[in-house]
Amino acid sequence: GQQVMQIPQYQHVQEGEDFTTYCNSSTTLSNIQWYKQRPGGHPVFLIQLVKSGEVKKQKRLTFQFGEAKKNSSLHITATQTTDVGTYFCAGSNDYKLSFGAGTTVTVRA
Amino acid sequence: SQTIHQWPATLVQPVGSPLSLECTVEGTSNPNLYWYRQAAGRGLQLLFYSVGIGQISSEVPQNLSASRPQDRQFILSSKKLLLSDSGFYLCAWSVTGGKRTQYFGPGTRLLVL
Numbered sequence: 233g234q235q236v237m238q239i240p241q242y243q244h245v246q247e248g249e250d251f252t253t254y255c256n257s258s259t260t261l262s263n264i265q266w267y268k269q270r271p272g273g274h275p276v277f278l279i280q281l282v283k284s285g286e287v288k289k290q291k292r293l294t295f296q297f298g299e300a301k302k303n304s305s306l307h308i309t310a311t312q313t314t315d316v317g318t319y320f321c322a323g324s325n326d327y328k329l330s331f332g333a334g335t336t337v338t339v340r341a
Numbered sequence: 342s343q344t345i346h347q348w349p350a351t352l353v354q355p356v357g358s359p360l361s362l363e364c365t366v367e368g369t370s371n372p373n374l375y376w377y378r379q380a381a382g383r384g385l386q387l388l389f390y391s392v393g394i395g396q397i398s399s400e401v402p403q404n405l406s407a408s409r410p411q412d413r414q415f416i417l418s419s420k421k422l423l424l425s426d427s428g429f430y431l432c433a434w435s436v437t438g439g440k441r442t443q444y445f446g447p448g449t450r451l452l453v454l
Contacts, residue, residue, distance in 0.1 A: 274448045333384035
């Protein structure tokens with residue numbers, strides 16, 4: 233079955249620095265979605281990428297979908313304490329989403 | 342607007358006891374519905390999904406079951422809980438077709454002792 237792998241599992245970032253989390257699928261995806269889960273909360277949808285090579289930005293967050301539609305990345309610039317949480321990518325091919333294990337981000341002030 | 346409810350918010354149950362978690366969605370019709378489990382500090386494991394009333398697909402073999410007695414109601418059950426059933430249970434919905442973005446409920450934290 234479809235597997236989505238996400239690295240790194242943990243990301244410790246100094247406030248103000250940039251970081252990137254990566255997502256790779258074993259199969260070609262129809263689309264990829266990103267979610268954020270704050271500590272103690274539930275996952276909240278951030279964005280969806282559909283087209284090959286697509287890039288979307290949300291303020292300091294940049295999302296990219298690979299040309300082969302098998303990988304994606306999330307880059308955060310100038311990390312803030314509000315960025316703390318776990319970021320999940322999820323690949324879609326049918327009714328279901330296959331979630332990566334998530335990247336848990338902590339920020340040093 | 343659409344909302345999704347889950348209850349209870351937290352639950353402490355002894356091993357071997359039954360379980361019933363409920364999820365309801367408002368403001369949409371014929372949604373796809375999903376049950377996930379998240380172990381502490383881990384990712385999301387899809388347990389069940391449903392594309393319509395009475396239609397349940399199971400993703401992993403276990404001692405849990407799901408039912409969808411009404412269009413916007415999804416229930417997760419167990420006859421006898423195991424210690425390994427502890428976790429954070431999340432219900433989610435999505436529209437049929439389209440983007441299939443999933444919207445999660447607030448979750449139920451289950452501790453089996």
